[in-house]
Each structure stands twice: as C-alpha cells, then as structure tokens.
Amino acid sequence: MRAVVQKSFGGPEVLEIVETERPEPLAAEVLVRVHASAVNPVDVAVRSGAYPLLGEPVFGVGWDISGVVEEAGPGARFKVGDEVYGMPFFPRAATGYADYVAAPSRQLARKPASLDHVHAAALPLAALTAWQGLVDAANVSAGDRVLIHRAAGGVGHLAVQIAKARGAHVIALASAPKHDFVRGLGADEVIDYRTTDFTEAVTDVDVVFDSNSQGERSLNVLKPGGTLVSIMEHGDRELAAKVEAAGYRFAGISVEPDYASLEAIAELVDAGRIRPYVSETFPLAEAGKAHEVVGSGRAQGKIVLTVV
Missing domain, CATH: 3.40.50.720 (NAD(P)-binding Rossmann-like Domain)
Structure with missing residues (x-):
C-alpha cells in the first residue's frame, strides 16, 4: 500500500510516498480502506519538529480518516463494508495519510450518513x-x-x-x-x-x-x-x-479518541446542525502542498487529502 512518511524533520518537502506492507488488524481492531484524510495544524507542527510528539523520524503523520472497513478482527464493533470515521491513536502515530489504517474499533464511529468521505474526514480531530x-x-x-x-x-x-x-x-x-x-x-x-x-x-x-x-x-x-x-x-x-x-x-484540552462523542457529532451532522467546511482538497501525492496551505495559517475551515 501507499503511505506518506518523513525521514527527517523539515518543510513540506520531507513528506514522501512510500510502498509499505498493509497493516493487519488485531483483536477488536478493524482495517480501514482510507478514502480521505484531513490535514491539521498539529500535523504540520509534528512534521517540522516544532512539536516532537512522535519522537525522531522515520514516521508517518496524519490522524483524521474516513473510509470503509475492509477487515474486522475478532470482537470488533464493525463489520466489513461499514463506513467509519475517526482519529485513531492520537497522540500516538496513526499514519493516517495512507491507503489503509488498522485501528481499535472503539476509536472509530459510523460515518455521518449525510456526508461524503472528504467531509467526514474533516471532522474528527x-x-x-x-x-x-x-x-x-x-x-x-x-x-x-x-x-x-x-x-x-x-x-x-x-x-x-x-x-x-x-x-x-x-x-x-x-x-x-x-x-x-x-x-x-x-x-x-x-x-x-x-x-x-x-x-x-x-x-x-x-x-x-x-x-x-x-x-x-x-x-x-x-x-x-x-x-x-x-x-x-x-x-x-x-x-x-x-x-x-x-x-x-x-x-x-488535549484531544483524545472518543467514539461516543463521534457518534453524538454524527447525529448533529445528520440533523443538519453541524456542517464541516472543506476549502480545498489535494491528492495523497500532494500532501506537501496541503501542508503548505495549512502551515500558512490562513486556511478557512479544513484541508483534506483524497486517497481513493
């Protein structure tokens, strides 16, 4: 599968796509085929080294994902084919800018039915x-x-x-x-x-x-x-x-994964009370350009990477 990683701290140019092994879901985990992944200011700070949350590179950045369950481990909350969204593992690495992410099913929730994956990915963090x-x-x-x-x-x-x-x-x-x-x-x-x-x-x-x-x-x-x-x-x-x-x-407040809150947020979205605004999207291969926009501090709403 494809994943965006960095091998050093630095500007957006340190982000590169590599081919790597697809993760295997453990018990109570699901493998999500990622359709979209949002870019957040914390991603930019981690990439640059201004916020060394993940230690020294090599690592992949990104947490917000929306996608479809492709495999479900024993005891997982979801089944194959379910559409889910979430912010797995934060503040530990999730490598969200990737084709696939394996995550605990209780760190994910069903995607709001009224949103496509791009707008759902804009929500979690x-x-x-x-x-x-x-x-x-x-x-x-x-x-x-x-x-x-x-x-x-x-x-x-x-x-x-x-x-x-x-x-x-x-x-x-x-x-x-x-x-x-x-x-x-x-x-x-x-x-x-x-x-x-x-x-x-x-x-x-x-x-x-x-x-x-x-x-x-x-x-x-x-x-x-x-x-x-x-x-x-x-x-x-x-x-x-x-x-x-x-x-x-x-x-x-230091944000943490919380499926119950994601479910409550999804209810408000589907009721028309909350709507995420996505000002621009970039393909996965242009993660660096997305980081430039977010890093400028002038982005309105959210910036999202399209994966599928």
Whole structure:
C-alpha cells in the first residue's frame, strides 16, 4: 500500500510516498480502506519538529480518516463494508495519510450518513477538540455566552456550530473577510480581532474557547465563575493557577479518541446542525502542498487529502 512518511524533520518537502506492507488488524481492531484524510495544524507542527510528539523520524503523520472497513478482527464493533470515521491513536502515530489504517474499533464511529468521505474526514480531530472543550469540560448550555477565538479555522468553525447546537449565544473572533462565513455558521456576534481589542468589546462571557494562546487576556471578558477552555496552553500550570486564583475555571484540552462523542457529532451532522467546511482538497501525492496551505495559517475551515 501507499503511505506518506518523513525521514527527517523539515518543510513540506520531507513528506514522501512510500510502498509499505498493509497493516493487519488485531483483536477488536478493524482495517480501514482510507478514502480521505484531513490535514491539521498539529500535523504540520509534528512534521517540522516544532512539536516532537512522535519522537525522531522515520514516521508517518496524519490522524483524521474516513473510509470503509475492509477487515474486522475478532470482537470488533464493525463489520466489513461499514463506513467509519475517526482519529485513531492520537497522540500516538496513526499514519493516517495512507491507503489503509488498522485501528481499535472503539476509536472509530459510523460515518455521518449525510456526508461524503472528504467531509467526514474533516471532522474528527477538530470536532472532538471542540466537543471535549465545550461540552465535556465547560458543559455549554442554552443561554450561555461563549467567545470563540479563530472562529473561521478548522477547530473554530466547528466550535461555533457546536456551541450554537447547545443553545449558546456565540461571539466569534475572525478577520473581516471571513465575517460572512462565520455568520453563516450561526455566530450571533462577529468581531474583527485585527481592528478591535476583544477585551474591550466583550463582557460577561460564560465560556471562552481559546485556540490562539490568548488565555490570560481572555480572563478580562469572563464573568465570575466563568470557564476558560484552552487547547493551546492546556499544559500551562502557571496559567491554570492564575485562572483559578482569579475565581474562574480552567479546562486544558488535549484531544483524545472518543467514539461516543463521534457518534453524538454524527447525529448533529445528520440533523443538519453541524456542517464541516472543506476549502480545498489535494491528492495523497500532494500532501506537501496541503501542508503548505495549512502551515500558512490562513486556511478557512479544513484541508483534506483524497486517497481513493
């Protein structure tokens, strides 16, 4: 089978396609014929060495997959032919940019029936990050005021929709050219972070969802007892201490596989409450070009590799 691997840290050019052995599923695992795999900022950081999550190369990057079960090990949740999606093994290597991935069946869920594989692959890591922050950690509910940083990005555009699906009043930060896009996601207020200091424009927020390392500044907009959800500074103990000393809650989120949440997300997708936005696709052989786009930091929504 084909798989994208890297033999050194560096720019997008270090990604190369190799021929390798197809993995064999173990008990309770399935072999997925990958149809599409999303590219996330963490993929870029791992590839460059900025975030040495997987140790030293050689390794394959990529986690988000959508595809069809080709083999099922004893005790697996799925059968051959089932369409599934997920983010297996994170933060360990999954080598998602490949023709096949073998993964524990409980780290996958049935693909949303209303989505093709490209759009389903765009969901897992970003949607789980938003879900585990907004739902599991902050318990966002009807009437809550929620501020979302980088609301037009891969995680942000799904966070807006998840918060709205929970009945929240959503305040979104995005650059002016992306305001119409973010409003279309359901945001109630949109602020241009480039021209407006959000700490002066926003008050009485119940939950801040921070994906932009703005945790300490975000405390200025929280109401007493409010929650700061941070996906960039999740391991910052000093920040956590400051947040709690100021009378707020701190929730540091490092996303993990979770089939139950993937099932809940799929239900909202099929109900028309969440829709992933894919701005561009690339064939597997052009994984490096996809990394260039994601690495620019200007991508709207998600970038996806087509495998089949």
